[in-house]
Every structure is written in structure tokens, then in C-alpha cells.
Amino acid sequence: MKKVNVAVVGATGAVGREILKILEERKFPIKELRLLASQKSVGTKLSFAGKEVAVQELGDNSFQGIEVAFFSAGGSISERFAPIAAKAGAVVVDNTSAFRMVPEIPLVVPEVNPHAIAQYKNRGIIANPNCSTIQMVVALKPIHDKVKIKRIVVSTYQATSGAGQKAMDELSGQVAAVFNHKTIVKKVFPHQIAFNCLPHIDVFLDNGYTKEEMKMILETQKIMEDKSIRVTATTVRVPVFCSHSESVNIETEQKLRATEARELLRKAPGVVVCDTPAKNEYPMALDATGKDEVFVGRIREDESIANGLNLWIVADNLRKGAALNAIQIGEILVEKYLFSGTS
Numbered sequence: 001m002k003k004v005n006v007a008v009v010g011a012t013g014a015v016g017r018e019i020l021k022i023l024e025e026r027k028f029p030i031k032e033l034r035l036l037a038s039q040k041s042v043g044t045k046l047s048f049a050g051k052e053v054a055v056q057e058l059g060d061n062s063f064q065g066i067e068v069a070f071f072s073a074g075g076s077i078s079e080r081f082a083p084i085a086a087k088a089g090a091v092v093v094d095n096t097s098a099f100r101m102v103p104e105i106p107l108v109v110p111e112v113n114p115h116a117i118a119q120y121k122n123r124g125i126i127a128n129p130n131c132s133t134i135q136m137v138v139a140l141k142p143i144h145d146k147v148k149i150k151r152i153v154v155s156t157y158q159a160t161s162g163a164g165q166k167a168m169d170e171l172s173g174q175v176a177a178v179f180n181h182k183t184i185v186k187k188v189f190p191h192q193i194a195f196n197c198l199p200h201i202d203v204f205l206d207n208g209y210t211k212e213e214m215k216m217i218l219e220t221q222k223i224m225e226d227k228s229i230r231v232t233a234t235t236v237r238v239p240v241f242c243s244h245s246e247s248v249n250i251e252t253e254q255k256l257r258a259t260e261a262r263e264l265l266r267k268a269p270g271v272v273v274c275d276t277p278a279k280n281e282y283p284m285a286l287d288a289t290g291k292d293e294v295f296v297g298r299i300r301e302d303e304s305i306a307n308g309l310n311l312w313i314v315a316d317n318l319r320k321g322a323a324l325n326a327i328q329i330g331e332i333l334v335e336k337y338l339f340s341g342t343s
Contacts, residue, residue, distance in 0.1 A: 002339045003031035007066045010073030011035035014165045018323035019070050024049050036062050063088035068330050086124025093126050093326045100127040107222050109134050110328040111270040112141045131321025132156045133219040138294040139313045142268040147254040151230040157238045157245040162317050193239050201235040243285035246313045255307050258299050275299050283314035
């Protein structure tokens, strides 16, 4: 692949640092790397490919000469600066919720709808989906293609890293406080997260769902390109540092046996089947952390309906749920579109 000038917006955050790590691991074809963040991070040096790269302040003139820009600094930053980057000639891969449901902006999971990347030319922006949506659709797409999914019921068990470094620090601090009989400090979450589960991610909406739950519902339909799929979600924050877990129940138009589902998923891109209950083998957050794949287990037929399956889906939310998915989009963008004459 031809080398490109790359910017990382929000480089000092948890996802930004993971983006840098994976760009280096996968040898992304970088000519120039520009690290951008808020004024308070200016001068901070981050290691990349054996060199120290200084962080620059994000501004209106930060994107001259940049060809691919990875954004992970929050929705308000993306709303302001992504159009500026696109106008300067960069293609933005945005990791926030700012543009996901904009009709003309593609929402992409490379294992599911890579063809949608071609729509980047509409606005110069490609949206990276919600972390919990990404891992679910990677596992469900081959099933949908085979027997068509009618309905999805998902409950998530989401790690604190999904709310950023401060949330992880809050979990650590609260665990220490509990064991040392100190006062529990709550800043990120409305309740104690240590040794607790909070059925509350993002703000509550008028329909009783949270914004996170509605993201999963609407994004799944857009990515799978099928608005007929009915989705309902309950998203839960759990006292885990990294990797999201999901209990997913699906109803399909045609019958799919559990044995058939396992074979289908074993052949699916980006999926690892871990499903030997007799040996206590099933996906766990600890095992998925640091891995690129989506892990699927506890695959069994739902005995309450004719055409139903239950699955347990786990993935590293900072990698496949964020940074890796964005970089996979960038790789396809560079290889197939930017310099191939198809743009």
C-alpha cells in the first residue's frame, strides 16, 4: 500500500493510545504521523515505531496534508473538527457517535459491510460503530446471511474502559477503598461500580431506554442493511476493566441448529468459537483482552421458540470495539479507494 499522512485526534486518550499501538502492530502505511489533542496535552511525547512523537494542539489548521484522520476525542470535538479535516482533504474515520446515524455517512464493520466504505466520498467521513454493536454484528452477520434474523434480544455486560480511563481509575480506587474501609468516591458513575452492576449506560431517553441501548438498536439495522430486524437491548456496566460481554438471543426465519451455527461461525471472518461447556470452555473478558477477534460460545437452541438461538459474545472493546475496527476501515480505504482510481 502507498504510504499516507495520518492524524490521530485524541491521541492521549485510552482509545487514541490503542490506535497508536495497533497502527504500529499492523504496520499501517504511514508517511507522516500527526498526534493531536487538547492544549493541556501539548508537548506530551508518545512512543511510536521506536520514536518519540510530540502531541500537537488540535486546531482549524491541523489537517493540511493529512490523508487519513482517526478521531477519538469525543462527539463534540468530532462534530466541530471532522468537517474541517474532510474539507482539508482528509478522510475521517470517526470513533464517536457524532455521525453514525447520518444517512449519507457510512457506518462500517469490515467483516460485515466493507462495501459501504465507498460512501466516504459523500462527506469525507466514515463512522465507527458503538463498541457493543461491533462485536455483536460480527457474530450475527453470517447467521443472518444464512437464515435471516427476525429479532435480537441483547443484554450487555460492559467494562469500565468503555467509559474511559477515569472510569477504570474509579473502579480501582473503589476496590481499594472497600478493602481499606475508606470512603467510596463516585465521580464517573452515579453509584458505586466496585462489586456492583449498573443497568445504566449513557443518558435515559423518553422511551425508557438509554442512549447506549438505542445506539445498538439503530446501528445494528444500519450496518446489517435491514430495518426489518427487530432489536431490543439492555446495557449494563460491570466491574471489569476491559472487554465487553453480551448475552444474545435471536429468532430466525429458518431453523438453524446449534451444531450448524458453530460450524458457520468457525468459518466466519474475525470470529473464534470457544464452546466446550464440558471442559468449562466459554468466552471470558479476561481471555478476550488484548485480542483482535470476537469470541462466541454458549451456543444453544432456544427451547422456548421454534427458531431461536442463544449466544455469549465477548470482545476487547478498546481493540475490535474501537481502535482495531477503525484501523481495518483505514486499511481498506487506503488499499481499495484512495489511490486505486475508484474514489
